[in-house]
Amino acid sequence: MTILRVEGADVYYGNIHALKDVSLLVERGEIVTLIGSNGAGKTTTLRAISGLAHPRRGTIALEGKDITRTPAHRIATLGIAHVPEGRRVFGRLTVRENLEMGAYTRHDRDWIAADLDEVFAVFPRLKERIRQTAGTLSGGEQQMLAMGRALMARPQLLLLDEPSMGLAPLLVEQIFRSVTDINRAGTTVLLVEQNAYMALQVATRGYVLQTGSVVLSGPAESLLANEEVRKAYLGE
Amino acid sequence: MTTAVAAIDFELLGRIFPRVLVDGILLGFVYSLIALGYTMVYGVLEFINFAHSEIFMVGAFIGAEVLLILQAARVLAASPPLLSLLASVLAAGVIAGLLAVTIERVAYRPLRGAPRLVPLISAIGVSFFLQDLVRMIWALHRNAFYLTYPPIEVFNQRFPAGAYALWGGAAAVAIAAIGWLMRRAGRGVARARFESLSMLPKYTSIALGIVSVGLLILDPNRVLTVPVKSLVVIGASLLVLSVLVYVVNQTKLGMAIRAVAEDQATASLMGVNVNQIISVTFLIGGLMGGIAGALFGLQFGTVNPYSGFIPGLKAFTAAVLGGIGNIPGAMLGGLVLGVLEALAGSYLSLISGGAFGAEYKDIFAFSVLILILIFRPRGLLGEVVREKL
Ligand SMILES: Nc1ncnc2c1ncn2[C@@H]1O[C@H](COP(=O)(O)OP(=O)(O)OP(=O)(O)O)[C@@H](O)[C@H]1O
Ligand SMILES: [Mg+2]
Numbered sequence: 001m002t003i004l005r006v007e008g009a010d011v012y013y014g015n016i017h018a019l020k021d022v023s024l025l026v027e028r029g030e031i032v033t034l035i036g037s038n039g040a041g042k043t044t045t046l047r048a049i050s051g052l053a054h055p056r057r058g059t060i061a062l063e064g065k066d067i068t069r070t071p072a073h074r075i076a077t078l079g080i081a082h083v084p085e086g087r088r089v090f091g092r093l094t095v096r097e098n099l100e101m102g103a104y105t106r107h108d109r110d111w112i113a114a115d116l117d118e119v120f121a122v123f124p125r126l127k128e129r130i131r132q133t134a135g136t137l138s139g140g141e142q143q144m145l146a147m148g149r150a151l152m153a154r155p156q157l158l159l160l161d162e163p164s165m166g167l168a169p170l171l172v173e174q175i176f177r178s179v180t181d182i183n184r185a186g187t188t189v190l191l192v193e194q195n196a197y198m199a200l201q202v203a204t205r206g207y208v209l210q211t212g213s214v215v216l217s218g219p220a221e222s223l224l225a226n227e228e229v230r231k232a233y234l235g236e
Numbered sequence: 237m238t239t240a241v242a243a244i245d246f247e248l249l250g251r252i253f254p255r256v257l258v259d260g261i262l263l264g265f266v267y268s269l270i271a272l273g274y275t276m277v278y279g280v281l282e283f284i285n286f287a288h289s290e291i292f293m294v295g296a297f298i299g300a301e302v303l304l305i306l307q308a309a310r311v312l313a314a315s316p317p318l319l320s321l322l323a324s325v326l327a328a329g330v331i332a333g334l335l336a337v338t339i340e341r342v343a344y345r346p347l348r349g350a351p352r353l354v355p356l357i358s359a360i361g362v363s364f365f366l367q368d369l370v371r372m373i374w375a376l377h378r379n380a381f382y383l384t385y386p387p388i389e390v391f392n393q394r395f396p397a398g399a400y401a402l403w404g405g406a407a408a409v410a411i412a413a414i415g416w417l418m419r420r421a422g423r424g425v426a427r428a429r430f431e432s433l434s435m436l437p438k439y440t441s442i443a444l445g446i447v448s449v450g451l452l453i454l455d456p457n458r459v460l461t462v463p464v465k466s467l468v469v470i471g472a473s474l475l476v477l478s479v480l481v482y483v484v485n486q487t488k489l490g491m492a493i494r495a496v497a498e499d500q501a502t503a504s505l506m507g508v509n510v511n512q513i514i515s516v517t518f519l520i521g522g523l524m525g526g527i528a529g530a531l532f533g534l535q536f537g538t539v540n541p542y543s544g545f546i547p548g549l550k551a552f553t554a555a556v557l558g559g560i561g562n563i564p565g566a567m568l569g570g571l572v573l574g575v576l577e578a579l580a581g582s583y584l585s586l587i588s589g590g591a592f593g594a595e596y597k598d599i600f601a602f603s604v605l606i607l608i609l610i611f612r613p614r615g616l617l618g619e620v621v622r623e624k625l
Contacts (some may be wrong), residue, residue, distance in 0.1 A: 052501055076507035088502040090495050101495050104488070106509035153507070 002222040003028045003157055003188050004049065004065055009058035011041075011048050018044040019055070020212040026157065031179065031189040033220070036209035042192040043085050046159045049190070050082040051075040062157070063212070077105045079156035083163065087146040095126055096234075097136050098145055102152030105171075112152070119148040122178055140171040147178065151187075158182065161192045167198030176202055196233035200224045208233070244587055254454045255462075256582045257575065262466050262535065264574025265473030269528035270482065270551030271558070271566035273336070273521030275533040279497035279561040280517045283352075285357040289548020290366035291336050292525040292532070295328035296539040297370055299530025300383040302327045307386040317390045318468075325472060325530045331524020336518040345511070382540035385533050397451060398460035400594040404448035412441035413469070436478075443474075456624035468529045474526055475569060480520070484563055493517055497561070550577075557605055559615030566618055 002117035004026040013018035017043045026032045034042050047053040049060055051072035060068045067075055068099045081102070090098050099119060103112045120127040123144040129137060134145055143163055150158055160179065164172040172195065180202050183189050193199035200206055208229060216229065223229050277285045294423050302324040306312040312320055343362050347355045374380055415437030422434060451460065484490035495503040496513045504510050532547060533539045554573045558565025580597035592600075612618065 005387070048507060052505070072501075072504040073507050074507045076505060082505045084502060088499055090498050090502070092498055093491065093494060097491055097494075100488075101506045101508075102492065104492065149506075165453065 001028045002026070003062065004190070005059075005064075005226075006045070006184075007059050007061075009048055009055040009060065011044050011053050011055050012085045013053075013206045018212055019048065020185050020213055020226060021058070022209075022212070023058075023094050024207050024214065024217070026190055028188055029183075029186075030158075031191060031203045033191045033193055033196075033203035033206045034209060035193055035196040035199060035206060035229075037232070038194075039211070040209040042209055043161055044212075046084075046161050046190070046192060049075075050080055050159060052082075054188060076153065078183060079148035080159065081153040081155035081157075081163060082159040083100035083146045085143045085161040086165070087139075087204040089134040089137070089142050089145050089149070092133055094131055094133055095137070095145060098149050099126075099152050105153065115152055115154065119151050122151070122181060123148050130164045135225065140175075142166050143167065143171075143175060144178075147175075147182075151182065155187060157188045157190065159190050159192075162194060163191075164193065164198065172198065196229070197224075244589075249583065249586060250454075252582060254451070254460050255511050256615070257454075257464055258462055258470075258577050259582075260575035260578030262470050262473075262574070263436075263476070263573065263578060264571035265470055266528050266532050266535075266570075267551045267574050268567045268570030269476060269524045269531075270547060271555040271570045272477075272563065273525040274552050275332060275555040275558070275561055275563060275566040276493070276497075276517050276521050278555070279345075279563075280493065280500075282561075283355055284359070284552070285336075285344075285518075285521070286356065287339055287343075287362035287366065288336075288521065289368075289544035289551075290363045291332045291339075291522050292529040292548055292551075293539065293541065293544030294335055294366060294370060295332040295526025295529025296533040297374065297383055297529075297541075298331045298526065299324040299328040299533050299540065300369075300385050300539060303386050303388075305377075310389070312386060317388045317594075318577070320388060321468065321472070324534070325527050327525040328530035329527040333519045333521075333523035336522025336525070337515050340515060340518040345514075354448070366543045367544075374417035374541075382538050383533075384538045391463070391468060391534070393464050394461035395464050395467055396460075397462045397467075398455040398458035398478055400446050400601045401451035401455070401458060402442055404411050404451070408441045408448055411437045411444065415441060439478075453555055465535060472527070472531055476524060480524065483520075489516065553602070554603060557608060557615055559618030562615065562617045565615055567615035572616070573601060573605065576604055 003026055006022060007022045009019050009022045010017070015120060022041070022045060024032070024034075024045075031204065034045060036042050044053060048055055051067070051074070053068055054069055056228060058068070059066060062075075062078055063170065065078070067078065070078075078119065090101060091100065098118075099116060100112070102135075103115065106112060125141055126144055126148055129141060133143065137145060147160070148208050163175050163179070167175065176198050181229065191199055200223055203220040205218065206220050206223045208223070216226065218226075224234075273288045273291070274285060277283065303312060303320060306315070306320055306323065339362055343358045344355050346504065347358055363531070371381065374383065415434055418434045418437060454460075484493060492503065492508050492513050493500065493516065496508060496510055496517075500510050503513075528547075529539075529544075550573060551570065554569035555566045556569070557573060558567070558569030577597050580600035581594045584592045584596050584600060585594055608616065
C-alpha cells in the first residue's frame with residue numbers, strides 16, 4: 001500500500017529551479033533512500049513533503065490525501081515526522097522539553113510518558129541527559145535527540161535528512177542500526193543520505209537525484225550493483 | 237579635607253535609603269512588565285515593536301477610564317479597593333493585549349519577509365496613529381486631553397512596614413516550613429507540575445526573608461512607613477511576573493513560545509502553528525504592557541496620549557540591558573534601571589551639593605547603562621542560554 005506519492009513536483013527558491021518534475025513512491029513498511037551529491041535537491045524534496053516548501057507544479061499525496069498545499073504544522077498532525085538536516089534541536093530547551101515538543105500535536109498525556117520510555121529504550125544516552133539543555137549535547141547526542149523527538153509524534157512516515165552527517169564511524173553505525181530498528185517497529189522511513197553505501201545497505205529501494213531530477217531508481221541491491229552509482233556515489 | 241565632605245549629610249542619605257529603594261523597585265517592576273513585551277516579541281520575530289509604548293499608554297487610559305466610570309457610578313468609594321484595582325488593571329491588560337494582537341495582524345504580518353526597516357517604520361506609524369486616536373477619543377468622550385486617576389482612599393495611607401519587620405521574618409520562616417513539608421509530601425508524586433508548585437513557597441519565603449532582614453538592617457528604629465499604593469503596585473507586578481515565568485517555563489504554551497523563538501521552521505515541523513504563537517506572544521506582551529500602564533497611572537496620577545514615550549524608551553533600554561530576547565534579562569534590566577533612576581533622582585543633588593538636580597537622573601542612569609553595555613554588549617544575561625528562573 002502506497003503511503004507517499006510525489007508526482008511531477010517542481011520546487012523553486014525564487015528563480016532557482018531546485019526540483020524538476022520529481023516523482024517518487026514510498027510503500028508502507030519500506031525504507032526508501034534518496035541519494036545524490038551536494039545541491040541535488042534531497043533536502044528540498046523532504047521540505048516539500050513536510051510542507052516547508054510548496055511545489056509550484058505537481059502533487060504530493062499522503063495515503064491518497066492531497067497535501068501539496070497543506071501547511072507544515074497541519075502535515076505534522078497527519079503522521080509525517082521530519083528530522084531536518086543539521087538536527088535543529090531546540091538548544092535552549094531541555095532534552096525532555098525537546099521530546100515533549102515532538103509530541104506537541106498529541107493530547108494523550110499518559111501515552112506520552114510511555115513513549116518517552118520507548119525513546120529511551122532506543123537511545124539510552126538521552127535518559128541520562130534529560131534535564132540538560134539540548135545545546136549542551138554532543139553532535140551525536142543531538143542527532144539521537146532529533147530522531148527521538150520525531151518518534152515522539154508516533155509517525156507513520158519518518159523523513160530523515162542525513163542523520164549520519166558529521167558523526168564518528170561508530171556512531172554512524174549505531175544511527176543506521178536505530179533506523180532499521182525503528183522501521184522494524186512499524187514506521188516507514190524515507191532516508192536522505194550522502195553516505196550512499198550505508199543507506200543502500202539498510203534500504204529496500206532507492207532514488208538517485210541529480211541537479212533536481214530523478215535520474216535512477218530501483219531496488220537497493222540493484223543500485224548497489226549499478227556501474228554509474230558505484231562510480232558517482234560509492235567512490236569507486 | 238573636611239569642608240567638601242561635610243556638605244554631605246550621611247545620616248540623611250541613610251535615612252531616606254529605604255524609601256528610595258522602594259520607589260526604585262516599584263519603577264523597576266513597571267519597567268520590567270513593559271520590557272517583557274519588547275523582549276518576547278523580539279524573541280519570536282527579531283523585531284522591535286516600537287508601538288509597544290503606545291500600547292502601554294492605552295492601558296493607562298483604560299485603567300483610568302474604568303476607575304472614573306466606577307467613581308461616576310458611586311461604587312468606587314463603596315467597593316473594596318483591591319476589587320476596583322483588579323477591574324481597572326484587568327480591563328487595561330485585556331484591551332491592550334487585544335490591541336497588540338490586532339496591530340500585529342494589520343500592520344506587521346503583511347510585511348513579513350520585507351526588509352527589516354519596513355515593519356519598523358510601520359510600527360512608528362502605528363505609534364503616531366494610536367497617540368492621535370487616543371487623543372481624539374478622549375477629546376470627544378470627556379473633552380479632556382489627559383486623564384487623572386481618581387484617588388482610592390486606602391491606597392493613600394501609609395503602611396508601617398518597619399514595625400512589621402519581625403512579623404515578616406516569622407512569616408518567611410513559616411512559609412519556608414510549609415514549602416519544605418509540601419516537597420516532602422510530594423516526593424512520591426514527582427510530577428513536574430507539582431515540583432513547580434512547591435517553588436512558590438520557596439521563592440515567597442526567600443523574597444519575604446530578604447525584605448524583612450533588609451528592613452531590620454536599614455530601619456533599626458522600625459519607623460519606616462511605605463505608601464499602601466506602592467505596596468499594591470509592587471505586589472501586583474510581582475504577581476504578574478510570577479504568572480508569566482510560570483507560563484513561559486512550565487506550560488505547553490510557554491514551551492511552544494520558546495521553541496518558536498528559537499527556530500520557527502522546526503517548531504512548525506512539530507505541529508506548532510507559528511502564526512498563532514506569534515499572536516499569543518503579542519497578546520501576552522500587550523497584556524503586561526497594559527497592566528503596567530494601569531499601575532503606572534495609579535502610581536503617578538495622570539496620563540496623556542504621549543505618556544508612553546519615556547517609560548517605553550526606558551523599558552526598551554531595560555530589555556537591551558538585560559539582553560534583548562531574554563525573559564529573566566528583561567526583568568533584571570527593568571529592576572536595575574528603576575533602582576538606578578531612583579537612586580540618582582534622590583541622591584544626585586544631595587551628594588553634589590545641589591550642583592546636579594534630580595532632573596539629571598536620566599543622564600546618570602543612562603550613563604551607567606552605556607557603561608554596562610560597553611563591558612557586556614549582549615546585556616547582563618545575554619549569554620545565559622537557560623531561560624529558567
Ligand atoms: N533557501 C534556499 N534559497 C535558495 N536556494 C536554495 C535554498 N535552499 C536550497 N537551495 C538550492 O536548491 C538546490 C537544492 O538544494 P538542497 O538543499 O535540496 O540540496 P541537497 O541535495 O540537500 O544538498 P546537500 O547534500 O548539500 O544537503 C541547491 O542548488 C541549493 O543551492
Ligand atoms: Mg541537504
